[in-house]
Amino acid sequence: MADLTAGIVIGERFRLVRILGRGSYGDVWLADVVDDPDLPGQVALKIYQQPQQNRATRVLLKEAEIALDFEHERLVRVYGAKRIDGIVIMWMEFVDGDSLLVRLGEEETPRPVSLDEILSWLRNIAEGLAYLHIQDPPKVHGDLKLDNVLLDKASGARLVDFGQTRAIEEQFVLTDGAGALSYLAPEIIGKGIEGEGKRYVSSDIYSFGVIAYRMLTGRFPRRTVHEVINLTPFPRPAELNPSIPRELDALVVKCLEKRPENRFATGSELLAATDEVRTSIEITGVERAQLATLAPEPVPTVADELAELASELVEQGKVEEAVEKLEKAMQRMSTSPRVLLLYAAAARTVGKIDAAYLVYGRVIRWLRNNGAGDEELRDAMEGRADVGVRLKRYEEAVKDFSWLAERWPEKRWYRFRHAVALGLAGRFADSIEVLQHLHEEAPPTALVCAKLGFAYMQLSQIPLATQYFNEALMLDQYEPVALFHMARIRAIQGRPDKAMQYLERLRGVEGAEQEAQELSRMLGRESTVEQGSRA
Structure with a gap:
């Protein structure tokens, strides 16, 4: 991924022009089509990160397989996907326009929009859902949110990103809870009346309601x-914004019903209701000016709330409970680096070392993909x-400690840990080189001397090992590494x-x-061997 720059040609088919966006799995590029009469002159390329390639192949090809058959003005066309030049990519229609999220602005500073714009976008989205829901078998989008609605300058709102799209069999399918938390229907996050983790066609309707509520x-x-x-419970839209027409307020509330069966049953039913609202508003002559979207009172973000809760539990000594709550949250949402770091630290405390290692890696990839600097990466790398x-992943640890030591050379601890990792990896000569620098540039410490003695001992250079062990014991007569190995040498x-x-x-x-116990047993054996040899 690091080698991809504007002007590069992939597979003699696509010339990269500029990055359109970055996501959790990779980048989206605008690309010129080099030679393919079946494609438009430019396409959008979804290019997956190298570490994600194996998983990406499955996810992306599944997404492409589902979406290739979709032909509707409200859905962004997917043309194909495969591995080209060792890179997993998908090429799709390029939409010239921002996402609905960009147009509306952040929740803390929402941008005003006109009623005409809202009604038009809502109808566009409903059209896209209606098309998906009438497929045989019906399909759900599964990840409907503001950033997956693109505003085409030529033709309005269009749906994109079908990575969560799947067929609905016998009314519902089981789901893993994937999707942005605020948009997920109660039945998906396990709070549905009919059972946990079920995704209905009307789950898309709920997400539609969330988008409409946010707009209004x-x-x-x-x-x-x-x-x-x-x-x-939350206030009706009109309670927050009295300028919202009564008919539109009722439509949004129906979309957000807790029970799936109380919402509009399908996208087609939603589309018909949206048209009825538009007609009613036109007849009654509601003011078409900009709706007064109010900036809400600041609230803690999802990450803030999770981090505060987990921190309180850790401070109370309830580390396992903190880990459990964070794990449940991470199953339901795309979690922020701050929360992931907190989870990794708590997981280490309760012995979930493998999980902590994977989560640290996830944080590092996310930060790098989003242009984070060295200081932002530091905690996760450490x-x-x-x-x-x-x-015992010593070579990986060597690389990570080397990265830290190169960027913060004044931190002797990083260089010392780098030397230790080198020794654990069996690279004793390299370890000695780092330790010698530490030994020479500042007053010697017992810890560094003991590690030097150990490294020389592994290279069978006993005189040098003895020299450094003795130096360590002169600085600290109870240095354990030096005591352990000097006892062995003397025996x-x-x-x-x-x-x-x-x-x-x-x-x-x-x-x-x-x-001490190990040394005692060892000395007993070595003493026996020594006595036998004398005999």
Whole structure:
């Protein structure tokens, strides 16, 4: 992905022009079609990140397989998808226009829109849903949200991103909860009357209602994790914005009913109701000026709320409960890096090391894809490096600690951990080189001397190992690594009395009980061997 720049030609078919957007799986580029009479002159290319390629192949080809058959003005056309030049890509129709999210602005600073614009966009979206829902078998979009509605300058609102689209069999299908949390119907997040995790055709209707509510009021109906999970009641749109016509207010409320059966049953039914509202408004002559969308009071973001909750639990010593709540949240939503970092740290505390390692990696990929700087990456890189050592993924830890040491050379701890990781990876000569620099550039420490002694011992350079172990013990007579290995060296040299002195000292080191027990057993064996050899 890092090598893709404007002007590059992929597979002698597409010449990259400029990036249109970035997502969790990769980038979307505008591309010129080099030579294909069946395609328009320019297309949008969805290009997946290299680390995601294996999974991307399955996800993207499934999306393309479903979407290839869609031909409707309200759906962005998908032309094809495959692996080209080792890269998984999908090419689709280029839409010249912003997303509905960009047009409406952020929730904290919503931009005013006219009633005509809202009615037109809502009808466009309903048309797209009606087309999907009349397929045989019916299809749901599954990820309907503001950023998946593009405003084509030539033809209005159009739906894009069919990665969650799937067929509906026998009224509903099971779902994994994928999709943006604020847009998810109660039955998808496990709060439906009929059971947990079921996606109906009318689940798209609920998402439509969320979009309409946001257009009309400047805010989402339920804005926090607590409100979404607990189905907290929300005000009708007209209660927040009295300029909303009564008919339109009623349509939105019906879309947002808790029970799927109480909403419009299909996109076609929704489209008919939308047309009725438009006609009613035209007859009654409602003012067509801009609706007064109000900037709502600031509320905590989903990430803020989750982070605060988890932090409180961790402070109370309830780390396992914090991990459980964060895991449930991450199954239901696309989580922010802040929450993921908090989860990774808590997971490490309760021993979920593998999960922590994967989450740190996820954070790093997200931050890099979104142009984060070194300082923003630092916590995640440090966490992954530490966990990598615990998982014995030493070469990966070497790379992560090297990255940290190069960017913050004044942090001796990073360089020391880099040297330790090199040693654990069996690269003792490289480890010695780093440790020697640390030893020479500042007053020596017992810790660095002990690690130097250990590295030389692994290279069978016993005189040098002894030198550095002795230096470590001069600085700290209870340095455990030096005590352990000096006892071994003296035992092998036929000095069991000296070896036992080191062992007795090691037994007095708090936290070194296991090493002392191991050394005691080892000295017993080595003493026996020594006595046998003398005999």
